[in-house]
Amino acid sequence: MTVPIQLDPSAARPVPQQPRAQGSLSVSSKARAEMSVLDDMHQRGSYKLLFPRRNGSALEAVVINTAGGVTGGDRYQLTAHAGANTQLILTTQAAERAYRAQAGEVGQVTNTLSAGSHAALHWMPQETILFDNCALDRTLSVDLDTTATALICETLVFGRMAMGEVLNSAVLRDRITVRRAGVPVFLDALHLSGDVASHLADPxxxxxxxxxxxxxxxxxxxxxxxxxxxxxxxxxxxxxxxxPDLLVIRALAHDSFVLRGTLVPLLKRLSGAPVPRPWMI
Known part of the structure; x- marks a missing residue:
């Protein structure tokens, strides 16, 4: 008597290739009658820019990820330049989210910023929230003229505490480079993998x-x-x-709400202005 072998259909079926999001942005500012105005802009795919009603002379741009987050295989690129004698403020509509990725796939986010002569560049995106099993490779590169100024803020949230989320498995590669006249003045790299929660629990x-x-x-x-x-x-x-012209702050907190209580006064002080309005919505 022959007994048929029962196969698990799901075990034999390869994981289908999922659609991936891509987006790119480029924006630059120029001076006009003591105001910073839009010089050039290009947007493609899942990255969009909005320009809120201004409260001063600076040009403020809000980055929107219409895909709703970043997962393995996604590719996002942003290039921004603050032209001579301008102030360019960049923020995001909401917190970015790095979602669960399929095995072997990594989401990539590349941000390339620069500021010309006597320009002021403010990079103040809202938090990036890491979800369990995410895989994210992110790079921020900033090039400044000798007379330019910059305020840069990057925030990471390791799972939403209020939702009981824990990063039992995740991959993060995060790099920040700041150069002045081509010379590196700040280099920072963070690499987390595996059981991130246990690693962060270490005193x-x-x-x-x-x-x-x-x-x-x-x-x-x-x-x-x-x-x-x-x-x-x-x-x-x-x-x-x-x-003499380089200040660096590192802050930890129980969750993002507590951390904002520290960050908002600092950013107001260093920028000389309120934080971008999307932070308060």
């Missing part, structure tokens, strides 16, 4: 913190902000003056 690493922010401020008045900021920070944050 010598993050002591269980669920959110991390890095703020880089490069301007002639950087030194004047050092002591006031140091006095305002709690035990999970620190500030260092890496050069």
């Amino acid at each position: 010598a690493v993050a002591a269980g913190a669920g959110a991390l922010a890095t703020v880089v401020y490069t301007a002639p008045d950087a030194q004047t902000h050092l002591q006031p900021i140091r006095d305002s920070l709690g035990p999970q944050a620190g500030v260092s003056l890496l050069g």
Whole structure:
């Protein structure tokens, strides 16, 4: 008697290739009658730009990811230039989300920024939230003229605490490079993989913190902000003056809500203006 072999159809079926999102943006500003105005813009795919009603002379641009997040295989690129004597502020409509990725697939986000003579560049996206089993490779490269200034803020959230999310498995490669006149003045790299929650729980690493922010401020008045900021920070944050015009702040917090309580006053102080309106919506 022959007994037929029962095969699990799902085991024999290869994982289908999922559709992937792609998007690219380029934007630049120029000076006109003491105002910063749009010089050039190009957008493609799942990346869009909006320009809110201005409250001052700066040009503010809001990046929107119409795909709703980043997953393995997605590709996003942004290029922005603050032209001479302009102020360009870049933020995002909402927090970015790095979702679960299929095995062997990594989402890539590449941001390339620059600022010309006597320009001011503010890069202040809202948080990037990492979900369990995400895989994200992100690069931020900033090139400044010798007379340009910059305020850069990047925030990572390691799962939403209020939702009980835990990063039992995730991959993150995150790099920030700031150059002045072609010379690197700030290099930072973060690589997390595997059981991220257990790694962050180590008292010598993050002591269980669920959110991390890095703020880089490069301007002639950087030194004047050092002591006031140091006095305002709690035990999970620190500030260092890496050069006469380079201030770096690193802050940890239990969750993103607590971290914002630290970040918003800092960004207001360093920018001399309220945080971009999408932060408050």
